[in-house]
Amino acid sequence: MSALRHSLPIILLQLYMLCVLPPAAAKVTALIVFGDSTVDTGNNNYISTLVKSDFAPYGRDLRPPGSGSGGQPTGRFSNGRLAVDFISEAFGLPPLVPAYLDPNVNMSSLATGACFASAGAGYDNATSDLFSVLPLWKELDYFKEYAAKLRSFQGEDRAQETLSEALYLVSMGTNDFLENYYAVRSGHAAEYAESASGYAGYLLGVAESFARALHALGARKLDLNGLPPMGCLPLERHAATGACTEEYNAVAWAFNAGLRDLVARLDDGDGGLGGGARVVYGDVYGPVSDVLADPAAYGFEDVAAGCCGTTGRFEMGYMCNEASLLTCADAGKYAFWDAIHPTEHLHRFLADRKMNTTLYVFQ
Template sequence: MTPIRRMGKGYAPWLLFINEVLLLLHFSACKVPAIIVFGDSSVDSGNNNFIPTMARSNFQPYGRDFFNGNPTGRFSNGRIPPDFVSEAFGIKQAVPAYLDPAFSISDFATGVCFASAGTGYDNATSNVADVIPLWKEVEYYKEYQKKLRAHLGEEKANQILSDALYLVSIGTNDFLENYYALTERRSEFPTVQQYEDFLLGLAKNFFTEIYGLGARKVSLTGLPPMGCLPLERAMNILEFHNCVEEYNNLALEFNGKLGWLVSKLNKDLPGFQMVDANVYDIFLQIVTDPSGFGFEEAKTGCCGTGRFEMGFLCDPKFTCQDANKYVFWDAFHPSEKTSQIMSNYLIEKHLAKFL
């Protein structure tokens, strides 16, 4: 029995050493060693669980199709796009939330999410639901950089930060939860085009800042056809609950401006590789031809009536049995199956260059 006890004493440090060696081998072998995420609920893996806000989803029925049926805080029945991208790049199956104390810097070294459901480019958007503003996401990123350098050393950490793939998905809340829902920004920007240009300036500042902090490979997801979200269709009574074309046209217009920004930043910032990973077209195809993608329902979500419910209004007792039949999980967010289809599309069309 004595040799076993001796072996047990040194086992934990030895295991940690092996893990560190495997981690370093991973970083040296991968063109993309980590996935780093900024944005809103479309990519938030649970940061809002740890701040005082109602914009949460860390309860059933959310996460019922996630590993072990765990409601992590993702606004989905299962995984979300960064998880699928991370898996496709051979890194890991799920990208953890930075504020989740269950994870450490060794977990975050291969992927970390700073996103916050309900936020936007505009600080005023984050104030609506008291969530993390984009500037604070950047502050968390700076904090993460310090921890990573302390964990792996300056040279290795800097290599990871420059080789990592940065996923950014944000902007929908700026329009639907702020500009069109409240009066402050509309009084300041009488036309939505003026507000678009204001957001474009904020976006430029954000991307320039993370470039200065070491980001080189960036994927920007523009706005979806937000007029086709179940919540917006439910309120479009006069047009028989069809998609709100005004919102869809706005998304197309703003995405065009984001595309221009991507081209400009790639030209102006040496070594910057930013892709315009626009999901508008593929998302609209899924919504208008759901059966072509294996869905049965695209007008309502799986949760409750599927027309208004999200967050705490999603009652497990009134949720569909099979979310794979639905394009949307709740009235605002896609189902896991939809996220996977869109992620596969983005990887093949825009992100394969980084593989």
Template sequence: MRRCRELHTMVPSQSLRYWLLPLVAHFCLSAGRAAAGKVSAIIVLGDSTVDPGNNDFIPTIAKSNFPPYGRDFDGGVATGRFSNGRLVTDFVSEAFGLPPSVPAYLDPGYTIDQLAMGVSFASGGTGLDDLTPRIASVIPLRQQLEYLKEYQERLRVAMGSAAADEIIAEALYIFSIGTNDFILNYLALPLRPAQYTAAEYVAYLVGLAEAAVRDVYDLGARKIEFTGLAPFGCIPSARTLNRDAPGECDEEHNRLALMFNEQLREAVRRLNVDLAGAQVVYAETYSVLSAIVANPSDYGFENVAQGCCGTGLIESSVLCALDEPLTCPDADKYAFFDSVHPSERTYRIVADHLLNTALRVFL
């Protein structure tokens, strides 16, 4: 993987990066596959950034199992992923020599034998704060942890305790959650701001994140990654709703992300001291997404201010279906597929970044 980092430093800037970066990413993903066996499975908890379709099987409006979503996924199928194709966790799974996509736990089309190599309990619209999933009637993190317990029991029944426990101990557990607590909850509704200052709410969320890591540790997890927040003030919907500077990134939102990330780093340090035999890593994504937004042409993007779906200004989920005829012809030119979620090409770049940084210790 050191060679991957060297290749990144050799890639020239501006237009040539559009052609060379995908090749570098492919090389790095292939290098990761050579390390197959070090991680038994990819086990995912979180929100829409890592939900491969669990929301398809619950009564919520927060769905994406219809066009134009999934149009660049294998077979052009809208699986319930909030993107035109694969997610970061799908690329990470492939890099570890596991299946090229991580299935949704609630999808009845998968057997426990298939889920043994990877599973996602994530739910689009959820958060660390229990109030957040209630807004869109989605799966709380505490319920995702209950599903994890159920999954482990199913593994033991199917494979025996020894084999199941080995999978559980050698799996990589990925958390990607927290943005909705701000954009759907604290910044949109009055209840939490009446109870907490921004700094207090950040501390509250980080405490919940730390508790969730301790919970999966108690269930046998030893390889754990917690993803920091991206600059969510730069997602297209945040630009559209930015009253002070319409069309520009909302820097106040970005400061909340940075505050959360700094405290999450400290929590990860504590966890590594406290949890014997565990390796917990903080996965930094803020810088890579900020770089894409600041210098899109370096990464081959033509548009970072709008999503590919519809007008790109506010559409997400069902609104993308309503404005499907307006959807862009080539999502690879857009950093975001809808007004909230990245395109597959952005997810691939982020996955490559994580494989060369936080996840490198597990390869």
């Protein structure tokens, strides 16, 4: 009787916790990726486009944990892994996110992650048309196809859980401004020729429609990523002085402010996506700016030029190749691999920063 009397408070406490405390959130079941070259893990290898990186020296430092091999080009626009690969690993998922169009990948691998991104893509269909890459609507179509395959592979109930507990990461917009608005001005970019803010508003409208479309298809965990300080990419620095193009940075900053507002609205229960959805803003501008301001503090030596090429200021894609004899020996010292894309070192830093400041809410 005495033992029962002493154990009763513990039993009551356990019952209270079961009845009152909310259940622990399910872990992230898969990482689903949409966007451009910063997150494309190899889809462009399998479409007819000149925007490819399936050749050396791309991927020369790609050696994921437990792979037993590496150093091969995969279609990632970097010397190694991308931020999405590190994020996948941080959630206990495989260290490489497979490209959906890779014919060598089966549904067993795709069940824990799938990338639909296409290098050169943008929110504006006209941007993707410039390079004959996958437009955003096609990335969404492939996701619908993937969801149907997943239901056949896992069964309806398990697939529904996978899709609802997956993290959906969207990262694009730089090509819309740098390649379309400032260089060509096709499609909607031409309509807003005198107003970068007007074009940004159009792109944000597309981003909202895309987020709502994902939600309608079962997405409940969304990470919408902003733009980097794109005027400080090696390609966009002033040829004579090496200084950043501040006009481009200001446009990126303004777009990001609009995206933050959009995320706050989508994440809010009143007028937001609803249905238990959580939407977060993925900050890229801040972490990259920190590295640019104090490279040594983060283990970098050169933040103005890319590792690959002669000057590292204009080489990318096919211009970054094995004939680029002056390609640096240690990409880890550089923030950028080519004239636009981060090194694995910077990708790892971005992933770590995001996990510690934003994505931890999904752990």
